[in-house]
Amino acid sequence: MTRVQIQKRQIKYDQSHDILHVYFHPEILSEDDERFPGIVIRKSLNDEQVTGLTIIDFSQYDQETLNKLLPDYKFPDILH
Numbered sequence: 001m002t003r004v005q006i007q008k009r010q011i012k013y014d015q016s017h018d019i020l021h022v023y024f025h026p027e028i029l030s031e032d033d034e035r036f037p038g039i040v041i042r043k044s045l046n047d048e049q050v051t052g053l054t055i056i057d058f059s060q061y062d063q064e065t066l067n068k069l070l071p072d073y074k075f076p077d078i079l080h
Contacts, residue, residue, distance in 0.1 A: 003071070003072060003073060003074040004024075004072055004073050004074065005074045006022055006073055006074060006075050006076060007076075008076055010022055010023050010024060011023075011076075013058065018056070018057050018058050018059050018060075019054060019055065019056050019057075019058060020053075020054070020055040020058040021052065021053070021054050022052055022053040022054075022055075022073075023051075023052045024050060024051050024052055025044070025049070025051040025052070026051070026052065028044045028046075028049070028051045029044070029045050029046075030042040030043055030044055030045060030051040030052065031043060031045055032054075035069075036069055038055065038056040038057050039053070039054075039055050039056075039069060039070070040053065040054040040055075040056075041053055042054070053070070053073070063075065
């Protein structure tokens, strides 16, 4: 399985609210799917393409947990 490497330029971290936003295609109209509590996957309304991710209480997740919950994505090591 090929994992999507998330680039630093695709990330916005809101430290005051501890929310990580990942933008793959911010220009595409999307809907939210809260797959797990606090983890929102944004998908295109047209074709279900993943357009972004939002992780609430991001500092509560370690790399191993992120890998288990979101196995299709590889987060940069510098996030924690």
